[in-house]
Amino acid sequence: MTPQADLGIFAISLAAGLIGALAGVGGGILVIPALTIGFGVDIHLAIGASIVSVIATSSGAAAAYVRDRMTDMRVGMFLELATTTGAVCGALLATVVAPAFLYVLLGLVLLGSAGMHMARMGEETPPTGPPSKLASRLRLESSYPDRKLGREVPYSARRIPLGFLLMWIAGVVSGLLGIGSGVLKVLAMDGAMRLPMKVSSATSNFMIGVTAAASAGIYLGRGDVDPQVAAPVALGVLAGALIGARLLHHVSNRTVRLVFLPVLVAVGIETIARGLGFGI
Amino acid sequence: MTPEKFRGLVSTVLIVGVAASAVLIGAGFAAALAVGWQGSLIGSAASAQSTTDFSNLPGRLATLEPAAITQLGLAVLLATPVARVAASVLGFALERDRLYAAITLAVLAILLTSIFVLR
Numbered sequence: 259m260t261p262q263a264d265l266g267i268f269a270i271s272l273a274a275g276l277i278g279a280l281a282g283v284g285g286g287i288l289v290i291p292a293l294t295i296g297f298g299v300d301i302h303l304a305i306g307a308s309i310v311s312v313i314a315t316s317s318g319a320a321a322a323y324v325r326d327r328m329t330d331m332r333v334g335m336f337l338e339l340a341t342t343t344g345a346v347c348g349a350l351l352a353t354v355v356a357p358a359f360l361y362v363l364l365g366l367v368l369l370g371s372a373g374m375h376m377a378r379m380g381e382e383t384p385p386t387g388p389p390s391k392l393a394s395r396l397r398l399e400s401s402y403p404d405r406k407l408g409r410e411v412p413y414s415a416r417r418i419p420l421g422f423l424l425m426w427i428a429g430v431v432s433g434l435l436g437i438g439s440g441v442l443k444v445l446a447m448d449g450a451m452r453l454p455m456k457v458s459s460a461t462s463n464f465m466i467g468v469t470a471a472a473s474a475g476i477y478l479g480r481g482d483v484d485p486q487v488a489a490p491v492a493l494g495v496l497a498g499a500l501i502g503a504r505l506l507h508h509v510s511n512r513t514v515r516l517v518f519l520p521v522l523v524a525v526g527i528e529t530i531a532r533g534l535g536f537g538i
Numbered sequence: 539m540t541p542e543k544f545r546g547l548v549s550t551v552l553i554v555g556v557a558a559s560a561v562l563i564g565a566g567f568a569a570a571l572a573v574g575w576q577g578s579l580i581g582s583a584a585s586a587q588s589t590t591d592f593s594n595l596p597g598r599l600a601t602l603e604p605a606a607i608t609q610l611g612l613a614v615l616l617a618t619p620v621a622r623v624a625a626s627v628l629g630f631a632l633e634r635d636r637l638y639a640a641i642t643l644a645v646l647a648i649l650l651t652s653i654f655v656l657r
Contacts, residue, residue, distance in 0.1 A: 303590075317622070321552035321556060322549075325545055331548065335645060338645045339644060342648040342649055343648060346651070349652065468620075471620055474653070483612060484589055485563075
């Protein structure tokens, strides 16, 4: 890599970290095509670098989100049970299932959910009501401090079995295809479990690092993590995630939805493209 | 353990992991700009090992190879979420939340299995 290329990769990674921290995703959506198309990096090394970027976004942003009570640690840990189990199933399935069809299917699902996401666009906080028995039992009810609204916003998780199932599927998908895990997590928490958007994003950020770490050893052992590519990516993403995590407090839930929408659409299109054999 | 202290513990684990990896990756990257990715800061013979090969890390760290320093930083970064889950097990246990201590312990077990067994 030339110093100019290093600088370019750093800059794009910084943007990926910033968007990722706000939207609750790993930033692979930006990093992978930028590396392959922009800098001619081999696709395997680009995916290896994107695993690094996911963990950097997650750890960098979550450090602040956990402290500031934006991350719901119980929701996160409970759902990680689903995602890690799913990821193991996905990794085992990977040798049996032809992924091309699955890429296209996932892409279509994501584009479809973009429509539902748009329907919720104007909603600042989800409707509240008494917590379900399961939510009380699992203690999946809490509140978060919303500095933009200037008040504490209470919430309780709804449709917990559906959320758990969607999280398991998110785990399978990330174990099988290695992508899309962040967007699916945000969709499951915001759309199905009706957690506030910022809590969904911050909790997804908290979780994606664990999902990525589960498969990081595989990529490392395969020789897909190249410091020459991964170093500028990691440094850029960390810087971006730290900025993004500060920014979240100053924006509304609507703004976070607005940032998430193009990410969702882009992941959908990129996933379909990959299924159809375009190596991006 | 109070919820605030619990959050402090998990947050601290993440900050330490991120800071340590950023320093190592940054130092390795800066060193690579100076002597190249195949070089060594103490000027010993250039390593023939590919930068994607993480084996023999202690030996190559001893000769201050930029690639090895960066690799150590990346390894610390990749281990940070695992350390975070381990800290959460401790936190829930100290909070005497048996249900969540068990859930988190299960997550840690699945995570370690997938890292060390499925490869």
